Amino acid sequence: MSESFESDEQRSTDRPTPDRLLHSGGDRPIDPEDLVRLSGREPTPERVEEARRVLEEEGPAAVERYLP
Secondary structure (H helix, E strand, C coil), X not given: CHHHHHHHHHHHHHCCCCHHHCCCCCCCCCXXXXXXXXXXXXXXXXXXXXXXXXXXXXXXXXXXXXXX
């Protein structure tokens, strides 16, 4: 069983942003850092500011470009 857990953990760290750090917004509103992480990038002040502008213009629908 622990081998399975390790492989799951390894798979999650192979991705740009581990699944455990992402959420769909159903439990709380999407914030700019969330939008940056959804794009597969690490948050930087510049990226967070750009995401803030996108969220102001498009609202929560901005998330739909990254989620299926």
